[in-house]
Amino acid sequence: MAIQGHESKLDSYNALLNECVSQGTVKEGQTVHAHMIKTCYFPSLVYLSTRLIVLYAKCDCLDDARKVLDEMTLRNVVSWTAMISVYSQKGYASEALNLFVQMLRSGTEPNEFTFATVLTSCTCSSGLELGRQIHSFVLKTSFESHMFVGSSLLDMYAKAGRIHDARQVFTCLPERDVVSCTAIISGYAQLGFDEEALELFRQLLREGMVPNHVTYASLLTALSGLAALDLGRQVHSHVLRSKVPTFIVLQNSLIDMYSKCGNLAYSRRVFDSMTERSVISWNAMLVGYSKHGMGREVVELFDLMRKENKEKPVSVTFLAVLSGCSHGGMEDKGLEIFYEMKKGTYGAEPEMVHYACVVDLLGRASRINEAFEFINKMPFVPTPAIWGSLLGACRVHSNFEIGEFAGRQLLEIEPENAGNYVVLSNLYASAGRWEDMRTIRELMKEKVVIKEPGRSWIEIDQILHTFHASERSHPRREEAKTKLMELSTKFKEAGYVPNLSCVLFDVDEEQKEKILLNHSEKLALAFGLIATSEGSPIRVIKNLRICVDCHNFAKIFSKIYGREVSLRDKTRFHRIVGGICSCGDYCRALLPSSLPFFSRALLTGRAPAFFSPKSRAVCFSPEHLLSLELLRSLVAQSAPFSVFEPRPPLGLIQPLGASLWGWPGRPPMGIENQPPMGADYQPLGASLWGWPGRSPMGAENQPQLG
């Protein structure tokens, strides 16, 4: 009788706790907890205690949850794993890892649940090393083919930039589901391998993957990177017509996709149609306006956000607002918001990035001395971005003294960035200090590492045409080049003067001009002119920042041919109409816009290599296979790098033909929500699936692991 009563009491506790967990009520949970303390010796009852841990975690009482674990007289894998999971989910990575170690020391063997959980905490700075150790451990326990463990593992590698290791784990999985497929697709997308992400999505779809809203969100990330509007609309259509419920995450990525494809009207439509919004929805919309240089809209939307008062602005919100004010000519408003922030009006402290925005804002407004003072009074050590911003402003507004100071700071802390040398040497040249200019150029040859080759693309009739300074693969490249020569002559007559200071190399002027004309966005523009009908707008996407010379070129182009030019570069949109650009001509970076693939070889006489900071990948050009030795030494020196085969030639990508879901380019919204397809809509769609006859994921393209 007594025993039975005891058991039924435990059952009631269990039921009560379950109820509290599902309702998320701490108070009642605490009452149950207190009752348990009084009536039974529960710390030895593992599952009841574990329920308590979950309850407290759900109510954000992490310390209480931990206290329950610490006071347990008997613990098993489940209770340890529950607590580790609490820490990982709330973002306390080091606590999670410490607890994992503590668990091992206590002699408890981890199981597949533990591994799947703890690996999600290995994404911090020292995470890869730990993750590797855990991977070895996983191999010993032969959980590596477990789907959940495998997904965590591959995600861990992808987040550390080791996409090939991630791919290897994925390939070895005996079974796959949406989550593991999404993890690998999003791995590619997040590292900027957008075409690869797309190709993989398509391949997995053929193999029977049933995507869910997370998969589509990841796919949209890749499409945003490519500015593939038409495909983005296909995804939107598909989502609306299929039974995928509307998730905020997915709507947020739609807002972002439309804005990065140049179609803010659609972004706003999605934003307005949402019944519920998260901070990220607001951020995505604000960032969109900011990148398009629409300062007034940024401020208006920010005011609306504060009026609604549902979502608190966070760090990224202020980043968007401040840079929007800077790019959109609302300097005073930006400063006002920054100082309100400092006063604590919004409950968010300004961080380094916000200070950087203010420096940019002051520099843009020609308030150089003020910007310099601002930097000196900052509570942070200035970053390269801050000095770079100031140096750029000094170049534009010809302030030699402060510019030289900023430049010297930069060369010290960021010696591998070519742009710094170029801007500083230009500053010396404009002050007539030729000796200093030469010294800087010499210095550059020793230290510079070229980062990423430039490329530009333009979509015409659903075909994506890519131009690349050192690539010869586009079938109409010669035609485009001939047209470009013609434009150059014509524009010079109209007053265009090539800005030779945009060239890195120490060659004669004629050579410099040639190099400038080789910049990929000029080729894309020239091609746009011959391949589109008269008067239609031309949209070009560029993976780096546009240089001053190409910017001037595009302005004259728009004026002479009466074409609207929309150019998305690394940081923002330039909308050029009648020779006037929406950016207000503030090109503080006098960077060469398109560094040829082999420029490092030209500069240093050494093998060409670049690494992409985003993906931490080293890449080599196929024409220069002699670089293998250097490759090995680079890899040996720097553990966290992946080695890549170069991307396949992207000269011309064929259209999709029958599109993914069989409705090519159908309007993404139902008739009733259909925005007008009038003058504002120009398909930018890029049919990017695959390169003819070649899969980027083929075995021949897989690098050797280990």
Add this chain to the structure above:
DNA sequence: CAGGAGACCT
């Protein structure tokens, strides 16, 4: 009783 993927920003 515990577990894997995701949107904004660098």
